[in-house]
Amino acid sequence: MINKMNIRRICILMFLFFAISITDKGQTYQKTDTGIKTVINSVGVEIQFYTPSTVRILKWPAGTTFTKKSLSVIETPQKTAFSINQSGDELFLKSKNVQVDLNLKNGRISFSTSTGGEPLLREKEAGVSFAKFNDAGAKTYTVGQSFVLDKGEAIYGLGQQQQGKMNQRNDILHMIQGNTDDYIPYFLSEKGYGLYWDNYSPTLFVDNPDSTTFKSDVGNCIDYYFMYGGNAHGVIAQMRDLTGQVPMLPLWTYGYWQSRERYKSQDEIVGVVKKYRELGVPLDGIIQDWQYWGDNLHWNAMEFLNPNFPHPQKMVNEIHAMHAHIIISVWASFGPKTKQYEVLNKKGMLLNFKTWPLSATDAWPPDMSRPSGVRVYDAYNTEARKIFWKFLDKGLFSLGI
Structure with a gap:
């Protein structure tokens, strides 16, 4: 005779058997305040509604833990009403504006409007990748999503590339910031949606007839945002909400600006503005680029130490008197003879890696027998940023630049 204790044990075992079977098939999920969490094919997946129009997707190797604090996203999830429905292996999460379809068998996610229809964007099946990576001693991953x-x-x-293309299809971009290349891992589709890949490490973007892929060198997780706006204006509005509102610049900044590799003297830059006025050609501003500080040992001193700029206040006043503005270049690195270098170095706020310029001389190729000693400051350090700003304000802003 089977007693009550045995019946209870049998029921518990049967429950565990079915629970394990369902989990192994990737068909269970946990509902959260913002969406759902689940594990599919050894990959953790979380879907978060930030707003009725913006959805965040997180993926990570199952069994690992991580803390992700974005350096660009300032928005936090709003209280968003959404429904969850399941049909076979397909799980549908729907807000007022967006529907997210998660395949519980293969993990593929697709996005459409809340009215359904053809997907606006879908992940490639088996398009997620995690490869172990040693980041200067820290165990992490190279991450990718197609x-x-x-x-x-x-x-x-x-972002800004020097290739003269508007449409970024059929392209390969090595997204590393450069002198004339400023990348943002974000694109806007003519179909009225945008995608932001939230990763700051060197990233490869590849678009071909087979897929569109972001692959980043370093990341504990895949982290991207899908935004639906209906049109370009709506998508940009979603991106501004996500990463912060940008105020409009003053009207004069939208006029013509004159620039060149650099002006080598005070007389030259003032003379250029005078010539524009003599010719009657409209000019709103002029840009003074590098070496106004002198040699490379004084790199980015944020002072006019170059003897060819003997009276910087007079220079600025003369340009302003001709109803023009002046912009000046500053850098995130400092030469060893600058005041900034001395202060930041004592506080351990300079990073120890090679940066441009490599040589103390202006000769080309660089004379490496005389290294410049220029070092980048730690912009992630709050105190270091305040020091940077103090020197910038005292040396340049105080002149009216």
């Missing part, structure tokens, strides 16, 4: 776009779909964005 998407499938419509064949003729145009996408715009990804």
Whole structure:
């Protein structure tokens, strides 16, 4: 005879058997305040509604833990009403404006409007990748995610590149910030949605007929945002909400600005503005680039130490008197003979890696027998940023620049 204790044990075992079976098939999920969490094929997946129009996707190797604090996203999840429905292996999360479809068997996610229909964007099946990576002693991953776009779909964005293209389809971009390349891992589709890949390490963007992929050298997780705006204006509005509102610049900044590699003297830069006025050619501003500080040992001193700029206040006043503005270049690094270097070095706020300029001389190629000693400051340090600003304010802003 089977007693009550045995019956209870049998029921518990049967429950555990079915629970384990369902979990192994990737068909269970945990509802959260903002969406759901689950594990599919050894990959943790979280879907978070930030707003009715913005959805965050997180993925990570199952069994690992991480803390991700974004350096660019300032928005926090708003209280967003959403529904969850399941049909076979498909899980549907729907807000007022967006529907997210998660395949509980293969982990693929697709996005559409709340009215359904063809997906606006979908991930490529088996398009997620995690490869172990040693980041200067820290164990982490190289992370990647592939998407499938419509064949003729145009996408715009990804920052500033020197290739003369608007549509970024059929392209390969090595997204590393450079002198004339300023990358943003974000694109806007003509279909009325945007995608922001929230990773700051060197990233490879590849678009070909097979897929559209972001692959970043370093990351504890995949972290991206899908934004639906209906049109370009709506998507940009979502991005501004996500990363912060940017005020409009003054009207005069939208006029013509004159610039060159650099002006080598005070007389030269003032003379250029005078010539524009003599010719009657409109000019709103002029840009003074590098070496106004002198040699490379005084790199980015934020002072006019170059003897060819003997009276910087007089120079600024003369330019302003001609109803023009002046902008000046500053850098995130300092030469060893600057005041900034001395202060930051004592506080351990300079980073120890090679940066441009490599040599103390201006000769080309660089004379490495005379290294410049220039070092980048730690911009992630709050006190270091305050020191940077103090010297900038005293040396340049005080002149009216």
